[in-house]
Amino acid sequence: QVQLVESGGGLVQAGGSLRLSCATSGIIFSIRTLGWYRQAPGKQRELVATITSGGNTDYADTVKGRFTISRDNAKNTVYLQMNSLKPEDTAVYYCHITGNFWGQGTQVTVSS
Numbered sequence: 214q215v216q217l218v219e220s221g222g223g224l225v226q227a228g229g230s231l232r233l234s235c236a237t238s239g240i241i242f243s244i245r246t247l248g249w250y251r252q253a254p255g256k257q258r259e260l261v262a263t264i265t266s267g268g269n270t271d272y273a274d275t276v277k278g279r280f281t282i283s284r285d286n287a288k289n290t291v292y293l294q295m296n297s298l299k300p301e302d303t304a305v306y307y308c309h310i311t312g313n314f315w316g317q318g319t320q321v322t323v324s325s
Contacts (some may be wrong), residue, residue, distance in 0.1 A: 214312045215239040222306060222319030225298055230321070233293040234309030235316055242289040246311045249293045251304035252254060253323075261306070262293060276302075298323045 221233040233249065246265045252258040262272045262282040270282055281294040291308055298321075305318040 215310070215312075216314035217308050217310065218316060219306065219316040219319040221300075222321045223321075224322045224324065227298060227300055227323055229298050230294070230296045231321060232233055233306055233308075233319060233321075235291045235297070237291075237310065238306075240310060240312070240314065241311065242310075243285075243286040246292040247282070247284055248309040249291075249306055250309055251302075252305045252318075253301075253304040257261045258306075258307070259266065268304050295321070300325045 216238045219233060219235045221231060225231055227235050246263055247265040249261040251261050261276055262280055264270045264282045264284050267301055279297045284291045289300050290304055300323045303323050305320050307318045308316040
């Protein structure tokens with residue numbers, strides 16, 4: 214079956230960095246569009262970034278210039294490098310693969 218396992222979340226001070234990883238299995242990874250979403254308490258889940266099979270990327274306006282999504286097709290893994298983190302980036306971050314496959318989420322907490 215398809216599995217997505219996120220890692221790399223944690224507690225960081227404002228201005229710091231974190232790198233999230235999402236290792237996948239059970240799916241043909243290289244042909245899929247991948248994405249990172251986040252959900253803060255009391256808010257709807259929102260799109261953070263996507264990367265297509267061809268490497269084209271797109272970002273929410275709130276993270277442009279600070280976050281970078283990338284993929285390693287050899288490792289079936291998608292990454293989210295998060296720099297200059299702000300308290301408003303605090304959320305549970307989920308990876309997503311087209312076909313409606315989701316990871317379990319990883320908590321990112323940014324302290325002020």
